[in-house]
Amino acid sequence: MDQILNKVGSYWLGQKANKEINSVGDDINSLSTSIEGGAKWLVNKIKGKMQKPLPELLKEYNLPIGIFPRDATNYEFNEETGKLTVFIPTICEVGYKDSSVLRFFTTVTGYLEKGKLADI
Numbered sequence: 001m002d003q004i005l006n007k008v009g010s011y012w013l014g015q016k017a018n019k020e021i022n023s024v025g026d027d028i029n030s031l032s033t034s035i036e037g038g039a040k041w042l043v044n045k046i047k048g049k050m051q052k053p054l055p056e057l058l059k060e061y062n063l064p065i066g067i068f069p070r071d072a073t074n075y076e077f078n079e080e081t082g083k084l085t086v087f088i089p090t091i092c093e094v095g096y097k098d099s100s101v102l103r104f105f106t107t108v109t110g111y112l113e114k115g116k117l118a119d120i
Helices: 002-046 054-060
Strands: 074-077 083-087 092-095 101-104 107-113 116-118
Antiparallel strands (some): 083 107
16 A cells, blocks of 8 residues: 555656646746847847837737737847747736737747738
8 A cells, every 4th residue: 555655646746846847947948038039139229220119010010009918029020021029028818808818928920911910
């Protein structure tokens, strides 16, 4: 009986530890992405390449300014290809007026076209 309890306990602790380790790994990846996005923004600022605020860019493409979470301020935009990469500090869920809920990861990539964001 003791051997069975030891095996069950060991299995349970192993599963619990594995979940915690995965969680820490996700947190590190999120932090890394946030730092990377912030660093790119800072380098562009130092080079004198200031980007317009994200809401302003979205307005230019006839998109609602609130489609991304409020704390999504760092982004990269390639005007030639239309590729937009938005950096969000942490994984989050955002609710909208129509009761829909979207889950955002720390990096969202898509292609901006007038009136739509494609290939997200």
